[in-house]
Amino acid sequence: MSDFFDAGIILAAWPMLWRGLLTTLALSALVVPLGLAAGFGLALLSTSRSRAVRWGVIGWTDLFRAFPPLVLLILLYGGLPFAGLELGGVACMAIAFFLNTGSYYSEVIRAGMESVPPGQSEAARSLGLGTWQTLRTIVLPQALRRVLPDLVSNTLEVVKLTSLASVVAVPELLYQARQAQSLTYNPSPIFAAAVLYAVALWPFVKILRRLEQRAAPSR
Amino acid sequence: MTTTTRVAPLIDARGLHKHFGPLHVLKGVDLMVAPRELVVVIGPSGSGKSTLLRCLNLLETPDSGSVVVDGIDLMDPRTDINLARQRIGMVFQSFNLYPTMSALGNVTLALRHVAGKSAAEADVLGMAALARVGLADRAGHRPHQLSGGQQQRVAIARAVALEPRAMLFDEPTSSLDPELVGSVLAVMRELRADGMTMVVVSHEMGFARAAADRVVFMEDGAIVEQGPPDAIFGDATHSRTRAFVGQIRA
Ligand SMILES: Nc1ncnc2c1ncn2[C@@H]1O[C@H](COP(=O)(O)OP(=O)(O)O)[C@@H](O)[C@H]1O
Numbered sequence: 001m002s003d004f005f006d007a008g009i010i011l012a013a014w015p016m017l018w019r020g021l022l023t024t025l026a027l028s029a030l031v032v033p034l035g036l037a038a039g040f041g042l043a044l045l046s047t048s049r050s051r052a053v054r055w056g057v058i059g060w061t062d063l064f065r066a067f068p069p070l071v072l073l074i075l076l077y078g079g080l081p082f083a084g085l086e087l088g089g090v091a092c093m094a095i096a097f098f099l100n101t102g103s104y105y106s107e108v109i110r111a112g113m114e115s116v117p118p119g120q121s122e123a124a125r126s127l128g129l130g131t132w133q134t135l136r137t138i139v140l141p142q143a144l145r146r147v148l149p150d151l152v153s154n155t156l157e158v159v160k161l162t163s164l165a166s167v168v169a170v171p172e173l174l175y176q177a178r179q180a181q182s183l184t185y186n187p188s189p190i191f192a193a194a195v196l197y198a199v200a201l202w203p204f205v206k207i208l209r210r211l212e213q214r215a216a217p218s219r
Numbered sequence: 220m221t222t223t224t225r226v227a228p229l230i231d232a233r234g235l236h237k238h239f240g241p242l243h244v245l246k247g248v249d250l251m252v253a254p255r256e257l258v259v260v261i262g263p264s265g266s267g268k269s270t271l272l273r274c275l276n277l278l279e280t281p282d283s284g285s286v287v288v289d290g291i292d293l294m295d296p297r298t299d300i301n302l303a304r305q306r307i308g309m310v311f312q313s314f315n316l317y318p319t320m321s322a323l324g325n326v327t328l329a330l331r332h333v334a335g336k337s338a339a340e341a342d343v344l345g346m347a348a349l350a351r352v353g354l355a356d357r358a359g360h361r362p363h364q365l366s367g368g369q370q371q372r373v374a375i376a377r378a379v380a381l382e383p384r385a386m387l388f389d390e391p392t393s394s395l396d397p398e399l400v401g402s403v404l405a406v407m408r409e410l411r412a413d414g415m416t417m418v419v420v421s422h423e424m425g426f427a428r429a430a431a432d433r434v435v436f437m438e439d440g441a442i443v444e445q446g447p448p449d450a451i452f453g454d455a456t457h458s459r460t461r462a463f464v465g466q467i468r469a
């Protein structure tokens with residue numbers, strides 16, 4: 001038990017863990033907006049008048065939701081060099097998350113848009129608002145309000161998934177903890193990392209719970 | 220034939236056909252509405268009344284036929300449909316107010332985003348429109364804080380604020396409790412008195428008798444008969460019209 005929580009080792013590993021935590025935050029600040037951007041783009045494309053575009057969006061989102069993100073990441077990191085394209089771990093993370101989490105965000109946003117009664121856009125269109133104006137001023141605000149808990153929940157998942165970056169040598173929290181573990185032959189840094197993840201995400205879980213409670217009565 | 224000079228119709232829809240898949244919903248409908256005229260459209264559920272109305276501002280695109288409103292050919296691909304729609308207000312059975320905005324916010328949205336007014340100008344015009352429907356004191360209320368009748372009046376103010384040349388009403392009082400119907404009809408009567416050109420789908424016979432210039436009876440995607448309210452409600456030519464009028468009177 002004392003092996004599992006060796007305060008001395010954790011203290012010695014602390015600078016590494018701290019840098020890892022900051023890297024995890026920076027990585028999240030990169031991949032969350034990317035995923036959201038892809039999600040919005042796909043959701044908007046899914047309202048296209050062209051059937052080919054709508055089917056394309058469905059095919060795309062289904063493909064990347066079926067594809068395990070870890071496999072996608074390793075494929076990009078280890079497979080692309082054989083195609084003559086060598087990308088760093090961060091770039092591979094950015095691409096993989098753009099594809100994978102973008103598809104999840106897209107489904108959430110699309111569900112929100114579909115939950116807005118068609119009469120809302122019809123009223124706006126009948127007043128002379130254009131397609132894009134109607135989306136921006138009427139549909140999206142109502143859609144996002146309805147799916148805010150799902151968006152937050154999805155974002156939590158994305159932040160947790162940034163630990164995948166440890167397999168492509170991005171020095172984020174899990175990677176640093178494993179480095180410290182192999183240097184010290186002691187699992188305490190991993191334990192410390194687990195605590196850090198939980199402490200960092202706890203407030204967001206609390207916020208999520210409040211959002212869900214607020215949303216519940218109107219459902 | 221009257222001897223008055225013929226004025227060009229404000230709404231001139233001809234030969235409208237509309238299919239929804241295999242369903243032939245409009246089977247060659249002509250509807251001309253003169254400036255300042257109020258036309259009430261009646262007919263059984265599913266006869267195509269809403270579809271006809273929605274073709275008049277191209278919320279539904281007719282498969283064939285022409286729609287000209289205030290001299291603008293809506294079916295012409297070069298027509299800016301958003302610009303044209305500013306001239307044709309529409310009021311829906313289910314109000315369709317924006318739930319997250321105040322009454323004033325509902326009324327000013329299109330003034331700001333479509334008519335290009337500044338926020339201050341839009342507020343002034345919006346308050347005037349709300350005053351016109353008797354709801355200036357409810358400007359800050361959200362739709363869910365208003366009665367159905369008040370919500371529908373806000374919806375009318377929202378359309379009227381853009382100063383349209385014509386207004387389309389699709390069963391504006393059908394989802395209201397009976398005691399709230401009067402307030403909405405009163406606002407519509409005032410609009411009429413101010414000279415608004417109106418097409419109203421409604422089975423409020425009292426309103427039609429008092430306010431309509433013409434009643435149009437639709438059945439199965441076609442206009443069966445039309446004429447002054449007294450003729451349609453009194454002694455219609457067609458037995459189908461008489462049967463339907465008998466039903467709504469009962
Ligand atoms: N968007 C639509 N898609 C498919 N069928 C429709 C659509 N809108 C209306 N219909 C059908 O067209 C017919 C006429 O509808 P509508 O114009 O709403 O009639 P009314 O307003 O007279 O009750 C009905 O059978 C209705 O089910």
Ligand SMILES: [Mg+2]
Nearest residue numbers: 268269270390
């Ligand atoms: Mg209808």
